[in-house]
Amino acid sequence: MAQTADLECCDLTKDFDNFRAVDHVNFVVPQGSFFSILGPSGCGKTTLLRMIAGFQFPTSGDLLIKGQSMIGVSPNKRPISMVFQHLALFPMMNIERNIGFGLRQRGVPSSEIKTRVGRVLERVGLPGIQDRQIGQLSGGQKQRVAIARCMVLEPDVLLLDEPLGALDLKLREHMKIELKTLQAEFNTTFVYITHDQSEALVMSDSIAVMNKGKFDQIGTAKELYYEPANSFVAGFVGDANRFEGKVTALNGQIVSLITDAGITIQGQATTQVPTIGQHAQIFVRPEVIQLSKDPVPNKENQNSIKRVVNNVLFNGANSMVILCDPKSGEKIQVTLPQKGAFLELDKGDTVYTSWKPTQARCFTSEVH
């Protein structure tokens, strides 16, 4: 039997005066993994994190760390550390006193604090900055000091509350990789919450997608991307073109629907197959859509449609083209391969799009 999970939530629920912020959430985070909770703002992820940290108390359910229930345990007694959204470094202390704060509270002798602070600073790649003030650090350095301040306490679980949000884009990209490296280095369980899907996809071993207080899906980045459990996950994780319409035909898992604009398209329903006449949505990732200058023979339900180029969004390897349906004006986004015939594509050109129904996902529309 594997060792006990570092963090486990059982039916964790939090009710506020007039709404339920966290709704029967269950998950298990094994030791040493990088677990992300991904969701839009207001989905309840912050409340969940604050319950784990101990700043809020669940209405019902249980929360276990290393098999120990944390209900009724105050934040300063939990074997957890948290990196706050704005890092919450203490501006009234220098780096050494900041990092040593937790050790001082535990009554560690000052000589030992000194060596441990020095060691953790080396591990985060900032040796010898003990005497500096917080204001003298760059954004990325502050980030690492905040992690060092937690890691020096050797917590069982490190919580991170969107710590990259305040950084500029370039540094954020860099820190994503660095965080992952640090996590591997310390081999500590990280629980990371974010609304930025790319942060979650890049760093995590496992991701939970949270929506309206519930976990819609827990899985690896690949699973979420390619096998979304519902329309929310499909729409939230990664980019996707969404089509909505009435189901007209079924062929096993392949669903045909006619959009409001009158176009018939097909996609694969992997979870629940809708019935004819029901409203459904089909999600198509921009990179699975094929472009061609000539009409594609529509023999295998290739969803071949003629479209007009509305706009070209050049971004190197990530370039996109916005296409417009000449009849309905409906727009879709397609990845633009930076090679071959489509380099010269320009506004007003006519192209044909197609995709395999098995690469598109169909979900029943939620009843409103």
Add this chain to the structure above:
Amino acid sequence: MVSDRSKLGFYLLLAPLLLWLVTLIILPHIGLFIVSISEKVGVREYEIGLGNYAVFFNEPLYWRTFARTAFMSISTTVLTLLLGFPIAYYIAKLTRGRTKTTLFLMCLIPFWVSELVRTFGWMILLRETGVLSSFLQYTGVIGGPVEFLYNDGAIMVGLVYTSILFMIVPLVTTLDSLDDSLIEAGYDLGGSGWSILREIVIPHAMPGIVSGCIVVFMLSLGNYLTPILLGGKDSLWFTGLIYTQFITRFNWELGSAFGFLLLGLSSTIVFFGLKLSRQSLSDTMGR
């Protein structure tokens, strides 16, 4: 040209302030200083000298009164800080929106009436036939009427009451600016309430504490009505001495010297207070 014109604008904007400073502060003080260095040698005869200042140091009565005033003012300041800090913390950190405004207003309400009325209010409460004495007799805590007025305790009560707002306002402002997440981070890292107060909250609030203390100390030291009315026969207060010299003794020379000594000595005390708390005046007042 441009810089000349902007300079002109700068001086024009500065003019009212300068005018105010010069006519209402600097000129009277110069006059006061000239009076303070005039020694009276006969009827309408004066000569220049520091005799009036020497009187202060040679007559134990005067410097003892100053020492007593300073000591009581410092005690008042400490007491006001101890009382005001929890109130300010509660207002700044534990309340939100409307409750916060209401509480803040409640602190302000006593200041809508004049100091005289407030002090008389305390006299009604504390006097022998007053509310407190009657209540304690009614509840049987004390057997006969007790005089709570006319002692140092009554002076302290009055001074703390008069000055607590001036402690709470800067404290609320600085505590408001303390990010809640710093306190949470403190807890998260294993801190106890006491250690967080000591290592995070108080260092952060230090400028507010110091500016509040300076204001309260100066207000108490310069207060006249409260010690005189509530202190009764033991109400020896330095400003009272100055008043007496000016009004009942017709000794403006000594009164002026006392005024300058009060200014100098209180500034010295504030200076040492700042040194002791390792704050600078620009830090605390610049907020």
Add this chain to the structure above:
Amino acid sequence: MKFGLVSTTTLVVALAASSVSSETLRLLTWGGYAPDDVITMFEAEFDHSVEVTTSNNEEMIAKLRATNGGGFDLAQPSQDRIASAQEEFGIYKPIDMSRVDSAQFIPSMLGATATNTTFDGQVFGLPHVWGTSGLVVNTAKASQVVDYIDLCDESIAGNVSYRLKRPTLIGFAYAMGLEPFAAYSDLEAYQSILDQVEETLVACKANVKTYWDGGDEIKNLLRSGEVLAAMAWDTGGWQLNEDNADITFVAPASGALGWIDTFVLPSRGRADTAAYDWINFVMRPDVAAIITNTAGNFTAANGGDEGVNADLKARYQGSFDQAAIDNIKWYPPVPAGLEALEGATLDRISASN
């Protein structure tokens, strides 16, 4: 209360010459000496208007000193404080007797005041209101208090109040068998009297509930019963007597201290005509009676006591028999420099424990 020098200069605008008949009289006086109905009558009869500022002896002198005798057209300090203030600060101008209807004054008081307020051969004061300070006693509970020194009696410890001002020093000196007025001219002898009084008052401090400062304060203390005996003005005692028959003014065995409040003209007053008009107006017997009924004290107006209400007369007679009247110690003018000695004594009493 704010400290700081009141601006040392006043703007003297050349308005004084503009009109003779219509002037604004800026009157610096005691509470009760210029009742509203008297002002209304005055303003109706003359073309002047009146602005009243109420004050006390020390503040009057301090105010006039601050402005070098400006800001007011008529002031009313006590007669014993005029000559020395004039000598030190030169804040008054002499009285022009030709503009005063001297027949309206009781001749003996007019003469005595003139003598006491003469400086450099010129007269500076006219008598207006007179009264005494002595003891106000709750006779039901502290009838043993018959002289100032009795305030230090153990039987009424904690229920005593007096002012920490010069009349207290003088009253106690008389009660101790000393002659302070006789020693006015001899600073050394006066200092020795002060030293003895100081010792007594320091010892007496434990007996005192509080030193009172204003007339309303002492009346409150007596009315509530917190104070049973006090050194205070006669009018205060008589006013309390109206509400509580037990409390009244008692002329002390060693003699009540008599004061006369005067009219003086500040040296830079601008409305002399109005000032003389006011003096002649309020000294009419009928107007003087109105003032007596308001202030509670009798005036130096000839026949002024005729219109006074009977109750007040009865209280006055109850407190003063002929012997007590003869025994009143009238304040002689205070020589310059005496107040400095008294001030030091008062400071030491105040600081003692």
